[in-house]
Amino acid sequence: MPECLTNKKVLTKGNYAIANAAVLAGCQCYFGYPITPQSEIGEFMSGKMQELKRAYVSAESELAAINMVIGATSTGVKAMTSSSSCAVALMQEGLSYATADELPVVLVSVMRGGPGLGNIYPSQGDYFQATKGGGNGDYKLIVLAPSTVQECVDLTYKAFYLAHKYKNPTVLLADGLLGQMMEPVEFYDYPYPEIDNSKWALTGAKGRDGRIIRSYAPLADNQCVFLEKLFQKYKTIEENETEWEEINTEDADIVLVSFGSTSRNVKTAMKLLREKGLKVGFFRPITLFPFPTKRLAELSKTAKKFVTVEVNMGQMVNDVRLAVNGACPVELINKGVGAPPSAQEIVSRIEAL
Amino acid sequence: MERNFKIAGFGGQGVLLAGEVLANAFMLAGLNVTWYPSYGAEMRGGTVNCEIVMSDEEVSEVNKSDTDFVVALNQASFDKFLATIKKGGWMIANSSLIKEIKTRADINYLFAPISKLAEEVGNIKMANILALGLVAKASKLISIENLEKALDNVIPTHRKNLLPLNIKALKIGYEYDLLHV
Amino acid sequence: MATQVFKIPESLRDNVKYSFCPGCDHGVAVRLVAEVIDELGIRENSILVASIGCSVTTYDFLNVDSLEAPHGRALAEATGVKRAQPDKVVFTYQGDGDFASIGLAESMHSALRGEKLTAICINNTTYGMTGGQLGPTTLLGQVTTTSPTGRNLEYYGYPIKIAEHIALCDGTAFSARVSLDSVANIRKAKQAIKKAFEVQIHGLGFGFVEILSTCPTNWKMTPDKAHTRVREEMMPIFKPGIYKDITIN
Numbered sequence: 001m002p003e004c005l006t007n008k009k010v011l012t013k014g015n016y017a018i019a020n021a022a023v024l025a026g027c028q029c030y031f032g033y034p035i036t037p038q039s040e041i042g043e044f045m046s047g048k049m050q051e052l053k054r055a056y057v058s059a060e061s062e063l064a065a066i067n068m069v070i071g072a073t074s075t076g077v078k079a080m081t082s083s084s085s086c087a088v089a090l091m092q093e094g095l096s097y098a099t100a101d102e103l104p105v106v107l108v109s110v111m112r113g114g115p116g117l118g119n120i121y122p123s124q125g126d127y128f129q130a131t132k133g134g135g136n137g138d139y140k141l142i143v144l145a146p147s148t149v150q151e152c153v154d155l156t157y158k159a160f161y162l163a164h165k166y167k168n169p170t171v172l173l174a175d176g177l178l179g180q181m182m183e184p185v186e187f188y189d190y191p192y193p194e195i196d197n198s199k200w201a202l203t204g205a206k207g208r209d210g211r212i213i214r215s216y217a218p219l220a221d222n223q224c225v226f227l228e229k230l231f232q233k234y235k236t237i238e239e240n241e242t243e244w245e246e247i248n249t250e251d252a253d254i255v256l257v258s259f260g261s262t263s264r265n266v267k268t269a270m271k272l273l274r275e276k277g278l279k280v281g282f283f284r285p286i287t288l289f290p291f292p293t294k295r296l297a298e299l300s301k302t303a304k305k306f307v308t309v310e311v312n313m314g315q316m317v318n319d320v321r322l323a324v325n326g327a328c329p330v331e332l333i334n335k336g337v338g339a340p341p342s343a344q345e346i347v348s349r350i351e352a353l
Numbered sequence: 354m355e356r357n358f359k360i361a362g363f364g365g366q367g368v369l370l371a372g373e374v375l376a377n378a379f380m381l382a383g384l385n386v387t388w389y390p391s392y393g394a395e396m397r398g399g400t401v402n403c404e405i406v407m408s409d410e411e412v413s414e415v416n417k418s419d420t421d422f423v424v425a426l427n428q429a430s431f432d433k434f435l436a437t438i439k440k441g442g443w444m445i446a447n448s449s450l451i452k453e454i455k456t457r458a459d460i461n462y463l464f465a466p467i468s469k470l471a472e473e474v475g476n477i478k479m480a481n482i483l484a485l486g487l488v489a490k491a492s493k494l495i496s497i498e499n500l501e502k503a504l505d506n507v508i509p510t511h512r513k514n515l516l517p518l519n520i521k522a523l524k525i526g527y528e529y530d531l532l533h534v
Numbered sequence: 535m536a537t538q539v540f541k542i543p544e545s546l547r548d549n550v551k552y553s554f555c556p557g558c559d560h561g562v563a564v565r566l567v568a569e570v571i572d573e574l575g576i577r578e579n580s581i582l583v584a585s586i587g588c589s590v591t592t593y594d595f596l597n598v599d600s601l602e603a604p605h606g607r608a609l610a611e612a613t614g615v616k617r618a619q620p621d622k623v624v625f626t627y628q629g630d631g632d633f634a635s636i637g638l639a640e641s642m643h644s645a646l647r648g649e650k651l652t653a654i655c656i657n658n659t660t661y662g663m664t665g666g667q668l669g670p671t672t673l674l675g676q677v678t679t680t681s682p683t684g685r686n687l688e689y690y691g692y693p694i695k696i697a698e699h700i701a702l703c704d705g706t707a708f709s710a711r712v713s714l715d716s717v718a719n720i721r722k723a724k725q726a727i728k729k730a731f732e733v734q735i736h737g738l739g740f741g742f743v744e745i746l747s748t749c750p751t752n753w754k755m756t757p758d759k760a761h762t763r764v765r766e767e768m769m770p771i772f773k774p775g776i777y778k779d780i781t782i783n
Contacts, residue, residue, distance in 0.1 A: 011377045011388070011506070029618050037392065055617035059610070060643040067607040067640075071583065071614020074601045079618065097604050120392070149387075181415060182373065182388035184380040202599035202615070204622055206578040209547070212593045214584075214602035268413035339416035 009186055014152045014178040015040035017185050018108055021156035022080055023048050025190045027106070029055035029079035031068035033087065036120040037176035038110035041082040055079075062087045066094030066107070073103040074213050076201025078160050082108035084176075085126050086117060089134060095169050096135025099230070100215030102200075104163035104170070107141075108156070111175040113337035122177035123337045124260055127315035130173045131288050138227055140234050142170040142241070143288035145259045149183035155286075161192035166237055167200075173288060175311075177261040177339060238290035245284040246295070248274065252281025254350065255299055257320050258309040259285050262340040266309045269346035280350070288316070296323035306330040307350060311340050354409055356494060357417055359434055360484070361402035362426025362447075367481035370507065371424070372403035375485055377503035378495050379407040389415040400429045407494070422492055424484050425451060426467065445487050447480065463491055465529050471522060479522035486526020497527050543568035545577045547597040557757025559714045559747035560588055563656060564595050566720070567627065570728045571598065574735070580623040583612040585637075587629035588662045596627075606637030609644040612651050623735060625652035630744075631661050634696045635670040641700070645740040648705025652730045652741040655696060657711075657772065658749040666752030670694045673771060678752075693771070697744040701777035707739030709778040713746040713769060715761040722774075729779070738780060746772055 012020070019041045022030070030045040042058075049056035055072065059065035065081045072079035083091065088109045098105040111126045113119040130143045142162050144155040155172055163170035202211060217223040248270065249255055258266040263284040273280040283299070285292050300306070305328055308317040317332045324330050333349050335341050341349070358375060362368045372388050379386040390403040404420075406412050419439045425431035426447045438444055440459045449468035465487055471480040482504065489495050504519050545568040554560045571577050580598045584590055586605035593600035603611040608626040616624040626633075633641050633655040644651060660678055661667040667680040671693045675684040685693070701709035708730050712723035723745060730741030746768050748760035755763060 009380055011373065011380050011386070029614065031614065057613060057617060057647070060639050063607065064610040064613075064640050064643065067603060067610035068614035068617070070603075070607075071601065071611035071616075072618035073614075074611070075581070075615055075618045075622075077618045079614065093604055094607070101602075177389070177415065180390055180392055182376055183412070184386060202581050202601060203619070204579045204581065205597065205599050210582075210593070210596065210598040210600055212600045212602070214593065214600070216590055216602055264412075265414040267411070340414065342416075342418055343414055344418075 009184040011182050011184050012149065013040060013180060013182050014149045014174060015110065015180070016044055017149050017152040018082070018156050018172065018174070019044035019048070020187060021153040022106075022160070023052070024187055025157050025160040026078050027054070027080050027160065028077040029069070029072040031057045031059050031065040031072070031079070031081050032083065033059050033062050033065050035084045035087045037112055037179045038082050038084050038108065040179070041108060062090035063094070066091040066098075066105070069105050069107075070094055070098050070101065070103055073098075073105050074101070074202050076197030076203065078104070078106070078164070080106040080108065082110065084110045085112045085114050085123070085129070088126065088129060092134035095133065095141060096137055096139055097215055098169040099139035099141070100137070101213050102167040103213070104160075104167055106159050106163050106170055106172070108172045108174065110179040111173065119337065120176060121338045122175040122261060123312065124175060124262060124310050124315070125312040125337065126173070127288065127310070127312060130171050131291070131319075139230070140168070140289050142166065142168055142237060143173050144170065145173045145286060145288050146178060147260055147263045147284065149178065149181060150185045152178060153185050153187060157190055157192065162241060164195040164197065166233060168233070168237070173260065175261050241287060242290040242292050242294070243286040244292040244295060245286060247282040249281035249283060249299055249303075251279055252302075253279040253304045255281045255283050255303045255306050256309060256350075257283045257285070257296070257306055257316070259288060259316060262309055262311050265340045265343045266346060268343035269350065272343060272347050273350060285316070291319050291323070293319070293323040296320060297325065300324040300327035304328055305353075307333055307353070309333045309341065309346060311335050311337060355412070356407055356421045356492070358405040358422040358424065358488065359402055359420045359437070360405070360424040361400060361430030361434055362481070364401050366401075366426045367478060368401045368426065369403050371481035371485055372405050374482065374500065374503045374507050375488065375495070376405045377506045378499040379405070381499045381502050381506075382495060384409055385412045387412040387415050400427070400433065402430065402434070422488060424488060426480060426484065427451065443491050445484065445491060447484070461491070463487060463531065467526075470525055470529070474522045474525055475518060479519060482519045483522040483526040486523045487529055490527050490529065490531060497523065543572045545571040545597055546595055550594055553591045553594065554588065555751040557748065557750040557760065558588075559658070559745070560656060562714050562720060563654070563723075563745050563747060564592055564627070566724045566727055567654060568596055569724060570731055571596070573728065574731055576623045576731070576735070579621070580625065581615050581619070583608045583615060583624065583626045585626060585628040585632040587632050589627050589629045589632065589656060592627045606632055606635070607640055608632060608637065609640040609649070609651065609653060613644055613647070613649050616649060616651055620650070623652070623731065625654065625731065625734075627654045628656070629662070630655060630657040630659070630671040630696065631669045634694050642703060645700050645703035645706045645742065648707075648739040650734045650737055650739065652734045653743075654727065654730070655742070655744045656747045657696065657744050658747040659693070659768065660749050660752050662749045662752055666749070671696070671772070673767060695772060697742065697777045700740070700742045703740070705739050706778050707733035707741055707780045708776075709742045710776045711744040711746065711772060711774050713764055713774050715746070715764045719774070726776070733781065744772070746774070
C-alpha cells in the first residue's frame with residue numbers, strides 16, 4: 001500500500017491508487033460495502049481515514065453507502081463511495097436523487113462481469129449503467145474512464161473537482177483489470193482549486209433561515225424549470241469538460257474507438273496495423289459523459305469506417321453511431337467479459353472486416 | 354522493446370510478492386511496467402500466478418496469450434504455462450517439485466532446485482525471491498542491484514529484519530551456475 | 535401587564551401553508567420538535583433529514599437546514615451528515631413505513647453503530663400519503679386499502695414494535711414510545727423528544743422516539759374518534775413507555 005504522498009514513483013494497484021488519490025484530494029468521508037474487485041479501496045480507507053481522523057463507515061448496504069455520501073456532501077465536504085456492477089445497481093436510486101439534489105457525490109465503479117451476479121472478471125458491461133443511468137428521471141452523471149493506474153490517480157482528483165464544480169454526481173469508471181493491476185504511479189498534491197460551497201451547503205442555519213436540499217417538486221411547472229436548468233448545466237459540462245485522446249486520426253481510413261483498459265490493447269493494435277501499412281487511427285474517450293460526439297462527427301467526414309472495441313456486448317458503439325450519424329459504417333469488435341481481446345486478435349479481426 | 358514474465362506456483366509460495374518485487378525493480382530501472390494477478394475462481398485449486406509486462410514504451414496489454422519468461426514453482430504451473438512460452442523464451446522451473454522433462458526444443462529450460470536452495474539459505478519461503486535471481490541471470494533484463502532495492506521497497510517496515518536473508522536468497526539464485534542447465 | 539403564555543416556536547417558519555390533514559397529529563409532533571429545538575437553543579446548529587411520506591414536508595415547517603432523503607434512507611443520510619459534521623445536531627423525522635419497513639436496515643444499523651443521531655418516528659399504523667395502505671405497524675384486524683378484510687396472520691404476519699426493537703440495539707442511548715392522545719401525554723412526548731436530543735448532544739448514542747399518531751383521513755374518523763382509537767386499539771399493543779434510557783439505568 002502506498003504512503004499518502006510520495007515524491008517518487010511507487011508501484012501500486014489501481015484500487016490503492018484510487019483510494020490514495022481520494023485521500024490526497026481531501027476526501028473527508030468514505031462510506032462503502034465490500035465487493036470484489038474493488039474491496040482494496042474500502043480496506044485502504046478503513047485504516048487511512050481513521051489515522052487521519054476523517055470519517056469512515058462500513059455501511060450496511062450499498063443503498064446506505066450512497067445515501068451516506070449524499071448526507072455528507074450535503075454539508076459541502078468531499079465524500080465518496082466505491083463499488084462494482086451488481087452493487088452499483090443498488091445505488092441507482094441514490095444517484096438519481098443526488099443529481100436532483102445537485103450534490104457532489106463521487107462514486108468509484110470498478111466494473112465486473114454481469115448481468116446478475118456474473119463474475120469478478122474485468123468487464124465494460126456497465127457503460128450503460130454509468131452513462132445512461134438506471135435511476136429514474138432525466139439526469140446525467142459525469143463519467144471518467146481511466147486506462148492506466150496513473151490515470152486512476154489523475155482522474156480521481158478530477159472526479160472530486162468536477163463533482164464540486166458542477167454540483168453533479170461523478171463516476172470514476174474503472175474495471176477489474178485496472179483495479180487489480182499494479183503500475184508505477186506518481187501522487188501529487190490536489191491540483192485543482194477548492195470550490196466554495198458556502199452558498200448552498202447545510203452547515204446549520206446560523207443567522208439565516210434554514211436551507212432545504214430537496215428533489216420533491218409537487219408542481220409540474222417548477223419541475224420543468226428545474227429540468228431546463230439542469231440540462232443547461234449538462235450543456236455547459238459538454239462544452240467545457242469533454243476529454244479524449246486521439247492518435248493518427250488525421251489521415252485514418254479506419255478509426256478504432258475504445259475506452260478504459262481495453263483501449264490499451266487497441267492502441268497497440270493500431271500501431272501494428274500502421275506497421276502493416278493500413279491507415280488506422282486511435283480514438284479514446286476519457287469522459288464518457290460528456291461524450292466526444294462533436295469530434296467523432298468531425299472525424300466521420302474523413303474516415304471511411306469506425307470500429308469500436310469493447311468488453312461487453314456493444315454499448316459505447318451506440319454513442320459512436322449517434323455521433324457518426326450514418327456518415328460511414330460503425331462496426332463492433334467485442335468480447336462479453338474478461339481481459340480485453342489481445343492486440344493481435346484485434347489486428348486479425350480488423351483485417352477480416 | 355516489451356517483455357513479459359509469468360510467475361506461477363502454489364498459493365503460499367509468494368508468487369504475487371515475487372512479481373511485485375520484479376515489477377518494482379523494472380520501475381527502479383526507469384522502465385514502464387505492469388503487474389497483473391490471477392484472482393477469483395482462477396485461484397482455486399492451488400495455483401496462483403501473476404504477469405509482469407515491462408517495456409521502454411507505454412505498456413499496452415496484460416493477460417497476453419504468450420510469454421517470454423515463465424517461472425514455475427510447482428508442477429501444475431509448469432504444465433499450465435509451458436505451451437504459452439514464445440519461441441526462444443524461457444521456462445525457469447523449480448526442479449525440487451517439478452519433473453525435469455523437456456518436451457519443447459524451441460525454448461530454453463532452466464531447471465534449478467529452487468525450494469532446496471531456499472532451504473539451504475535458511476527458509477523455504479525464500480524460494481520466490483531466489484527464483485528472481487535466476488530470472489535476472491537468465492533474462493539479463495534487470496540488475497541484481499535494482500532487485501535488492503525493489504525488495505527494500507516491497508518488504509513492509511515490520512518485516513525489514515527479513516531483508517538480509519531475502520537478499521542472500523536473491524544472490525544465491527543469481528549466482529546459480531547456468532551450466533547446471 | 536399582559537404575559538405571553540403561548541407563542542409560535544422560533545424554530546417554525548413564518549407564513550407556511552399548512553399541508554397536513556385537519557386533525558392529524560403530525561402538526562402537534564412537528565410543533566413539539568420545534569419547541570424542543572427552541573428550548574435547547576440548537577436551531578442554528580441543527581440539520582434535519584426529512585423522509586418520504588407525509589413527513590416529507592417537515593422541512594417546510596422547521597426553520598433549520600434540511601435534507602430530503604429517499605424513502606427509507608433518512609438515517610443513512612443522517613449518518614453521512616453527522617460523520618461529516620460531528621458538531622451539528624442531526625435528526626430525522628420519519629413515518630413508520632419509512633423507518634421500520636423500507637428503511638429498517640438503515641434504522642437498526644444506525645442504532646447499532648450508536649450514531650449520535652436523533653430519530654423521530656410517527657406511527658399511525660398506515661401509509662398515509664399514498665392513501666392508507668397496510669404498513670409495518672398496521673394492527674391485526676385493521677382494515678386498510680390493501681387489507682380489505684383486515685390484517686390477518688396468514689397473508690400479512692405481525693406488526694412491528696419499533697421502540698422495543700430499537701431499545702435492544704446496544705448503540706441506543708434512549709428509546710421511548712409516546713402518544714399524543716391527551717394533553718398529559720403530549721407533555722410526556724415532549725420530554726421524550728427532548729431526551730432523545732439530549733443523548734445526542736451529550737454524545738451518548740442513538741436517541742429514538744416513536745410517536746403514536748392519528749390519521750383521521752385514512753382511518754375515516756373524526757380527530758376525536760381517532761384519538762379514542764389510539765387509546766383503545768393502539769396503546770394496548772404499542773404500549774407507551776421508556777424502553778431504554780442509559781442516563782438512568
